[in-house]
Amino acid sequence: MKHIRKHVKPYLPLLISSIIFIAIQAYLNLVLPNIMSQIVNVGIQDYSQKIALASGAVAESLKLEQQQYIIITGAKMLCVAIFTGVVTLLIQYINAKMGTGLARDLRNTIFSKIESFSSAEFDKFSTASLITRTTNDVQQVQMMLTMGVRTIVFAPLMGIGGVVMAMKKAPSMAWINALSVIMVIGLIMIVYSLAVPRFKLIQTLIDKLNLVARESLSGLMVVRAFSTQKYEEERFDKASREYKQNNLFVNRIMSLMGPTMTLLQNIVPVVIIWIAAEKIANSQLLVGDMMAYIQYSGNIMGAFMMISGIFVMFPRAMVSVNRISEVLDTENVITEKENPVILPIDKCEVSFNNVSFTYPLGEGEVLKNISFVAKPGQVTAIIGSTGCGKTSLVNLISRFYDVTKGSVKINGIDVRDMSLKNLRDLIGYVPQKSILLSGTIRSNLQSANQEATDVEMEKACEIAQAKEFIERKEEKYDYPISQGGTNVSGGQRQRIAIARAVMKMSPVYIFDDSFSALDFSTDLKLRKALKENLSNATIIIVGQRVASIMDADQIIVMDEGKIVGKGTHKELIKHCEEYQQIAYSQLSKEEV
Numbered sequence: 001m002k003h004i005r006k007h008v009k010p011y012l013p014l015l016i017s018s019i020i021f022i023a024i025q026a027y028l029n030l031v032l033p034n035i036m037s038q039i040v041n042v043g044i045q046d047y048s049q050k051i052a053l054a055s056g057a058v059a060e061s062l063k064l065e066q067q068q069y070i071i072i073t074g075a076k077m078l079c080v081a082i083f084t085g086v087v088t089l090l091i092q093y094i095n096a097k098m099g100t101g102l103a104r105d106l107r108n109t110i111f112s113k114i115e116s117f118s119s120a121e122f123d124k125f126s127t128a129s130l131i132t133r134t135t136n137d138v139q140q141v142q143m144m145l146t147m148g149v150r151t152i153v154f155a156p157l158m159g160i161g162g163v164v165m166a167m168k169k170a171p172s173m174a175w176i177n178a179l180s181v182i183m184v185i186g187l188i189m190i191v192y193s194l195a196v197p198r199f200k201l202i203q204t205l206i207d208k209l210n211l212v213a214r215e216s217l218s219g220l221m222v223v224r225a226f227s228t229q230k231y232e233e234e235r236f237d238k239a240s241r242e243y244k245q246n247n248l249f250v251n252r253i254m255s256l257m258g259p260t261m262t263l264l265q266n267i268v269p270v271v272i273i274w275i276a277a278e279k280i281a282n283s284q285l286l287v288g289d290m291m292a293y294i295q296y297s298g299n300i301m302g303a304f305m306m307i308s309g310i311f312v313m314f315p316r317a318m319v320s321v322n323r324i325s326e327v328l329d330t331e332n333v334i335t336e337k338e339n340p341v342i343l344p345i346d347k348c349e350v351s352f353n354n355v356s357f358t359y360p361l362g363e364g365e366v367l368k369n370i371s372f373v374a375k376p377g378q379v380t381a382i383i384g385s386t387g388c389g390k391t392s393l394v395n396l397i398s399r400f401y402d403v404t405k406g407s408v409k410i411n412g413i414d415v416r417d418m419s420l421k422n423l424r425d426l427i428g429y430v431p432q433k434s435i436l437l438s439g440t441i442r443s444n445l446q447s448a449n450q451e452a453t454d455v456e457m458e459k460a461c462e463i464a465q466a467k468e469f470i471e472r473k474e475e476k477y478d479y480p481i482s483q484g485g486t487n488v489s490g491g492q493r494q495r496i497a498i499a500r501a502v503m504k505m506s507p508v509y510i511f512d513d514s515f516s517a518l519d520f521s522t523d524l525k526l527r528k529a530l531k532e533n534l535s536n537a538t539i540i541i542v543g544q545r546v547a548s549i550m551d552a553d554q555i556i557v558m559d560e561g562k563i564v565g566k567g568t569h570k571e572l573i574k575h576c577e578e579y580q581q582i583a584y585s586q587l588s589k590e591e592v
């Protein structure tokens with residue numbers, strides 16, 4: 001709740017003015033029946049009696065007076081009604097402004113919080129759930145605020161005011177109101193107990209629906225290739241059916257309320273007229289008062305009805321509030337020290353010192369006792385079978401995760417002591433799965449370095465062997481890139497991602513299996529260009545192909561999370577069994 005409170009704060013003036021207008025609206029609503037009863041009691045009943053008793057000219061002037069009275073009082077009613085309309089409009093306007101504004105702020109806060117998440121936090125929430133939390137859950141909160149404020153202020157005023165006014169008009173009929181209120185409360189309680197338990201369920205079902213839809217849409221190609229449309233359809237159908245059933249249940253119950261209330265609202269006036277008729281005949285009650293009484297009893301029931309709406313909405317919104325708080329309260333695992341060290345963007349030596357690592361949600365150590373030094377001006381290659389922990393290892397340098405034991409240091413400074421921005425400024429990183437953002441080639445490249453000139457950009461693309469295919473395109477650097485970069489080939493995507501990293505002109509480069517989609521000759525040209533142009537940089541290359549790493553200054557051979565060999569190609573081929581196996585499976589005797 002504290003997050004919501006914090007977000008409401010800027011809207012306090014709006015909130016207060018909304019409350020004031022709502023109070024005015026309630027007051028006007030209470031005044032109206034009273035004026036109406038005057039028309040009937042005085043304007044019709046009193047004057048008619050007087051006119052009946054008078055005669056001739058007196059009667060004529062009384063008739064005129066009666067007409068005037070009715071017109072003036074009617075005009076009063078009209079004014080009140082128009083004023084009520086204006087006030088209602090104002091309330092709607094203020095509430096809409098407040099609600100949408102608050103929702104926007106809240107969404108922004110959640111979004112920036114999510115942006116600060118590291119992989120560890122992303123593992124905790126699913127992407128689908130994060131999306132629902134930023135959209136649907138915020139919407140629930142927005143609804144609660146706008147409707148809630150209205151109800152919390154308006155309904156009690158209306159209810160209490162209605163009771164007071166009704167008691168004034170006809171105290172002897174109070175039991176009718178009491179009875180109708182009891183019936184309304186009973187109805188609310190039944191609906192409440194049936195519907196509320198489903199709300200939490202509905203919110204999780206939206207997550208699930210979102211997840212299934214996202215998965216089968218983003219993996220559409222795979223679904224088609226394996227002809228699993230039917231399976232996916234059934235999966236979606238199941239999720240959607242479950243959602244539908246619960247929603248239907250809740251809505252059916254809720255929609256029962258409408259007709260039942262209408263029934264009550266129509267029965268009560270009949271009862272009132274029935275009882276009042278006798279009192280009127282006995283001159284214990286005025287007709288106008290009875291009419292006002294009917295309206296007040298309607299107001300009282302309406303107030304309870306509104307409160308019931310809140311009772312239903314509130315638990316639902318609370319579920320959403322909690323889901324939002326869960327995101328906002330998540331403590332980032334990767335945090336900065338108070339006075340972080342800032343290293344100059346200069347030569348960097350990366351060292352692993354007895355590093356062990358376990359994934360936050362995983363079991364068992366993925367990396368065990370890793371120690372090595374990657375020196376500036378050198379290429380350090382990491383090779384090993386799939387799943388041996390290469391990606392996990394390089395991810396520790398950029399602090400996508402933190403080490404469990406040991407330390408990763410840059411120029412002797414623990415990466416955990418550095419400012420995150422500084423750390424990441426030092427590193428040009430090409431992930432194993434190259435991801436481009438929607439936009440153009442230019443916007444993707446510039447995301448790494450806003451200040452880079454066109455010449456620098458072209459140079460980076462030349463190094464990454466991307467220049468040629470980019471310049472063959474009609475739009476060149478303004479070639480549009482679709483979401484995820486799916487409209488360029490895998491190899492092209494990799495090369496744009498490499499160019500993007502090179503654009504940073506950072507002292508450390510990490511290429512996680514980044515040449516896998518390139519043919520041998522491009523691979524060779526690219527590595528040569530890297531060596532020539534980034535001669536001072538610390539380059540760490542994760543690779544699968546011996547051919548592409550055999551000329552590295554240092555090769556680290558990994559197996560099941562451990563380092564099993566370290567050295568140059570020549571040394572390893574002599575002494576390291578695992579390396580020999582990999583090398584002989586890929587190269588001919590002469591090549592080795």
Ligand code: TTP
Pocket residue numbers: 359362366384385386387388389390391392393432513
């Ligand atoms: P990786 O570090 O991804 O292994 P790798 O990069 O050597 O493999 P590849 O050549 O295929 O790219 O994974 C090592 C282990 O860590 C593996 O058992 C899976 C596990 N793991 C997680 O539990 N969570 C993760 O986010 C990742 C990336 C890996």
Ligand code: MG
Pocket residue numbers: 390391392432512513
């Ligand atoms: Mg990997």
